Amino acid sequence: MRISTVVFGGVLLQVVGVLGLRGLVGVRMSSATVPASISSLPTTLSRNSSSSTSSPQITTASSATTDVSRGPSSSNSFSASPSTITSSLGARPPVQKRAAIPACLKTVELSCLNLAANCIDTVNSGTFNNLWGIKSCVAAATCYGVGDLVTSVECQTGFTVTNAAQASLDYNTIYAGIVGSCAFASGGCSITQQNYIDFYYGELTAINSANFPSSNAVVIAFWNAITVWAATGSSVPYLNFNDWLHFSSFPSTTTTTAPPVVSYTQIDWNPNPAPSSGAVSETFVKSTTTVIIAIPTITTTVIVAGTVITLAPGGTPINGPLPSGVSLPGAITPTWNPNIIPPTSVPSVTFTAPPSFTTVVAVPTASNSPPKNITGPPGDKNSNGDDWWLLLFPGIIGGLLPLDIGIPGGVKPTAAPPPGWAGPWSDPDPTSTSTSTNSASASSSASSSSSCPQPTSVYALSDDSENADWQDLGSDPDRRRSTLVPRAGRSISLPNCGISVANGNAIANPNTVNLGAGTYYTIGLKAAGGVNTVLNPIGVGSRPVGNGPNTVNQEHVFELGYIKQYFESLNANGITCAWILNNVYNRAGWDGVTPWALSLLQDIDQAGNPVHPFELLLNLSCLQAVNMVWVDKPLNQAKSNVVNQDKATAADPPQRSNMNSITDVTAGGSSVNLIQDVEYFARNFAALGTYFGNTAATFRATALRIQNRLAQITPATPDVNLPVQFNNWLRGLVATYPNGCTSRANNVFNFYQNKMTTLANQNNGGVVPQCFPLYHTGITAQTFTWQNLIPTAPTLPTCDIPGTEGILQFGINPNGTPEPSVSTFRVLGSGRTDFYALGDGDDFAGDHFIGEDLSAQFAACQGAWDIGLSNGATVPTTDAFLNLNCNGQTGNQVTAGVSFVVNNQVLGCVSINSEVAGGGGLLIYIICSSTTAAATTCANAILQANFPNGNLLTGSLQFIPT
Structure with missing residues (x-):
């Protein structure tokens, strides 16, 4: 084993001869796709408005035609489970027991129900605003509905959950897992119908679901609803799918009902909380005792920690206020609508407000007549912060009136406790009256007789x-x-x-x-x-x-x-x-x-x-x-x-x-x-x-x-x-x-x-x-x-991050063996968020790779650079940054292709080697230019002029972690 010399940019390093070094090169890492870090999210992603602008798709043999026969296993079959519709997990339990509260789930197809149950069972205090970082939640949203899933999570956890608060869809683990390695190509790629089918069945398998869709049409219908909403054609890019997860409410439908007819009689008022609309059960909590019952259809009593509560059909407590210490999670506290009721059977309604506002509005003439929109005086607001209200057929007010709006001849509804009410009762609107009035001020809260004091100049609220x-x-x-x-x-x-x-x-x-x-x-x-x-x-x-x-x-x-x-x-x-x-x-x-x-x-x-x-x-x-x-x-x-x-x-x-x-x-x-x-x-x-x-x-x-x-x-x-x-x-x-x-x-x-x-x-x-x-x-x-x-996200390579040590392989020598470095190099933080650097010191302040311009030395080397360590450099040089080709892989044991970046230009590189005359060692130069072909032309000129017995190494530069 003889000692040779490797030269980077003219700097001599002692190395061991090539013949004994094959084992030091190590085994090339697999090129299989590994989830990349978020930094590899393509910067060119945009929300598409039509399929013609969608990102490129993955093309595989199986995706040439739509394959809807995905099943829970690798075989091309799916479960023949009946399309049972249920709101309970009891009809056909999944393989793994779910802790999801059945009352928090809505009635859906069983495979979707399993996904939703897994989702809400998975959510915790650290993830309730990161639903789209949980695979089963993303899959469930596509069949269960975004808004309904958020509601179910809120019901299950007790946390305040909203669509808008959710973090963006996890690009690396979930989106890239749906579309494949093309997620990290330039411009990324969109989700196809086949991608979605694979994802949906794959997640059912991942949660060990016992239930799978009963027909091909079920899953395709879920996907079609998303594409209709996104309006991007047959595929959906990342940003559009992310928007769908934050702003859609599919598959819930909006129903339109006729406005309720106002009752002009006294209203029985019950201030107790009531179950939410559509609830199938209600929960009572007192101290450490929890009781859950189905929504009653007849008058029912329930005992909670010794306390007896009487419930009306529908689940609202009656006969006295809800006992102290008892709470109803998820229930809705009723509110009182203090709107004045306009006079009956009149062709128009007059609205007034001090000091001089008056408007007369014709009553809509039929049940299908459009409502009349009325706007109050400038600056007038109701308790919701709105300055408008509606007049509907046959003289009903929609929305809330501002407090100073009056209706001559109108009445305010009065409130009375429900029959059998035994506890204390407070009128929800003590200013209400059952007598008619012609005064606009009748609907306003009376002001104190005292004059209003001027606000003080000093703000004195202490910090929490x-x-x-x-x-x-x-x-x-x-x-x-x-x-x-x-x-x-x-x-x-x-x-x-x-x-x-x-x-x-x-x-x-x-x-x-x-x-x-x-x-x-x-x-x-x-x-x-x-x-x-x-x-x-x-x-x-x-x-x-x-x-x-x-x-x-x-x-x-x-x-x-x-x-x-x-x-x-x-x-x-x-x-x-x-x-x-x-x-x-x-x-x-x-x-x-x-x-x-x-x-x-x-x-x-x-x-x-x-x-x-x-x-x-x-x-x-x-x-x-x-x-x-x-x-x-x-x-x-x-x-x-x-x-x-x-x-x-x-x-x-x-x-x-x-x-x-x-x-x-x-x-x-x-x-x-x-x-x-x-x-x-x-x-x-x-x-x-x-x-x-x-x-x-x-x-x-x-x-x-x-x-x-x-x-x-x-x-x-x-x-x-x-x-x-x-x-x-x-x-x-x-x-x-x-x-x-x-x-x-x-x-x-x-x-x-x-x-x-x-x-x-x-x-x-x-x-x-x-x-x-x-x-x-x-x-x-x-x-x-x-x-x-948020600043623009880094676009740094996803493998071999700063602190990773390894060797350079310069290529294959004429003997057919790899030509590696013996010195270990370190990937360095360069201060840039697009490229790293490479050197042999602790950081970028030490020796790192630089470029020396070869244009003045060789006519064939215009725009070409000699790349080597900065140690001992005495001529003007430029920093050479490291560009790693991770091939979609992550981690710090990735053999990555190497090129260098000088003056913000990614260069193509080749390597020269030549024996030093008299057995003095081996010279290796890295020559880079705008293209590999230009670098080769320059290198050949250098060989002809300086190293007639040298040669170019074949293959590209590689960084191999040690």
């Missing part, structure tokens, strides 16, 4: 304990960080890993960044009162005054706490605390000094130019903070609830504690200031969606800096692709924000309105004064497009 700043030094830097006395020391701690300032291993920022001049987002001062929720950006030169001292905050658009949450998510998914500490907190960056964690922190605390030159002279470092804005305190509190993912239920909304402190609803009462603060908070919460939308560009730019910084890190071991995982994590998190904004804002207002109504009934004759305008008007919570906050 759950939505405090992410850490003490301020994710949302408020009064603790004065603009006059700047403070440093902000840090990113990971308590679950024991990483903190107190433990001496957290990174603290030595610099202070304060917001002077910037943008101030405000709905206006609280002192102005009213119901305005319009958020305006205002340019200011310093901290605004706001609603009193310390009521305007310096708000980070992209929070410091996101880094903490990201690393916690990695830790929860198997990345050890030691890995995070060693590769981020204790690891210096490319400058050899600054730890990566500090760089991440400073990417968030990034500053622009000094606001005033003298600030630098005073060493105040008061720089224009590019990731900060000014916001009023309630807007900051609202945002904290959303980003902290807390206070998410209707029973415990944001500011619940403060709202429970309201004791007096009179205009001159002790709670006036508190009520005004609550209304101002609710108005700010309603505007939170606009805030996220208006600051999306800042959020996205900061997130991109973080993503690019993570792309610079080369960990010691390739356990996680940091920039790819960060983008995936952030995408999943921010996708929950729009619903988080609207649901919490509505929960706040509803809780507040109910609290005020209850107190008014108890101590103010049922009247809530008009002095509290938001109570009477309601809010419309604003939303936003969350995708605008």
Whole structure:
């Protein structure tokens, strides 16, 4: 075994001769398709509007014609199960016992029922907003209906589940599993009918279902309904299918019924909760006792933990209010419609409102006549936030009237407890009357005789304990960080890993960044009162005054706490605390000094130019903070609830504690200031969606800096692709924000309105004064497009991520044997999110592959490069980035084809080898150009001029992990 020399770009490395090295090359990895990471989602995917623009399809022998004979096994047969329609799992139980609650399932074909049962049994607290990351849920949605499946999951789990809150369809595991390896080709590919059939039967097999569709038409009908909705022809691209999962409700149908005829008599009012429409059972819970019964068809009694409850046919409790401590999950609390009933048998109805609004509307003349749409005075709203209502045949009002709308000659319905009612009873509308009136004010709540007090200037609602700043030094830097006395020391701690300032291993920022001049987002001062929720950006030169001292905050658009949450998510998914500490907190960056964690922190605390030159002279470092804005305190509190993912239920909304402190609803009462603060908070919460939308560009730019910084890190071991995982994590998190904004804002207002109504009934004759305008008007919570906050996803290769070590195989030599390197190289984070780098050091700051321009040396080498290690380079060079061809494979043991990227051009490469004269070793050069043919032409010119006894190695460059 002789010693030879390998030369990269003229740099000599001692290697072992080729004859003894065949075993070091290793066995080529299989090219079978392995699910790729999300980074391989084709960037050219788009929502198609017709089949002519659909992505390319997989073509196989079996897909030439539609194969509908897929069964539960590999044989081309399917179960002959009858098409039994059932709402129970008892008719034909699946092989595996399902814990799904039968009452939470609707009546569907049995194979679909099995999929839905498996889905809702699989969902837990961590996945209820990621239904489309569960295969059985995706399959079930196609036959059961998206909206109905969401409803069943909500019934099963008790969680608040919505279509809009769901994360996007898992591309790697589910979508790619449906369409095959073409998912990772340029432009991706669409789902065909055959793909769907295979997926549907395959998932039935995966859950060990005992029931399969009874005919070919069943599955094809499911698919046809999706293609009709998507309107993309016979196949459906990813984005259209993802849209279908978020916005369709197939196969539920919308039924149209004639408007109910109004009863002009006294109405029996029962405030007890009632089972939801279509329920087949109802559940009673008291303490640790749960009783489930079928919906009764006759008067029935049920005993729950010793408490006897009488139920009317249909399941509504009667004869007294529902006993204390008993709850009915999934039941619906009835509401009272206080609409005035128009006079009967009149050709028109007159609507009035103070001071001068009057409109006369003709009554529709027949049952099939279109309804008349009426709009109230400007700014007039009902409790739903609408300014309109309908007049239907034969004089029925559809929708809710605003409180100040009256109908001369109309009456309000009165309410009475149902027959046999034995417990206490409160009139749901104490202002109702059974006598007719000609006054428009008869339908309005009377105002207090006291004059309305002016709102105070100071906003004083305290933070909820759950939505405090992410850490003490301020994710949302408020009064603790004065603009006059700047403070440093902000840090990113990971308590679950024991990483903190107190433990001496957290990174603290030595610099202070304060917001002077910037943008101030405000709905206006609280002192102005009213119901305005319009958020305006205002340019200011310093901290605004706001609603009193310390009521305007310096708000980070992209929070410091996101880094903490990201690393916690990695830790929860198997990345050890030691890995995070060693590769981020204790690891210096490319400058050899600054730890990566500090760089991440400073990417968030990034500053622009000094606001005033003298600030630098005073060493105040008061720089224009590019990731900060000014916001009023309630807007900051609202945002904290959303980003902290807390206070998410209707029973415990944001500011619940403060709202429970309201004791007096009179205009001159002790709670006036508190009520005004609550209304101002609710108005700010309603505007939170606009805030996220208006600051999306800042959020996205900061997130991109973080993503690019993570792309610079080369960990010691390739356990996680940091920039790819960060983008995936952030995408999943921010996708929950729009619903988080609207649901919490509505929960706040509803809780507040109910609290005020209850107190008014108890101590103010049922009247809530008009002095509290938001109570009477309601809010419309604003939303936003969350995708605008997310930076473009990395398109990095899905195999051999940074930290992977291996050898280069240059090709096959004239003896027919592979020509490998003996030196081990490492895939490096390059700071780019499209290509890695390659070198033999710890990271990109060390020796890595570069390119030397050959154009000046050889006429045949225009645009060609000599690629080699940067070690000892003395001529002008350009970084050469690594382009890996993973062939659809993932993991860190993938033999991947190699090319290099110089000046953003992916190059074709060949290798030269030549014996050094006198037995001095072996010279190997990597020559790359725009095409492999151009590289070959250049290499031949080099061989002719310099190495007449050399030759070109056959085959392409490969990276082989060791």
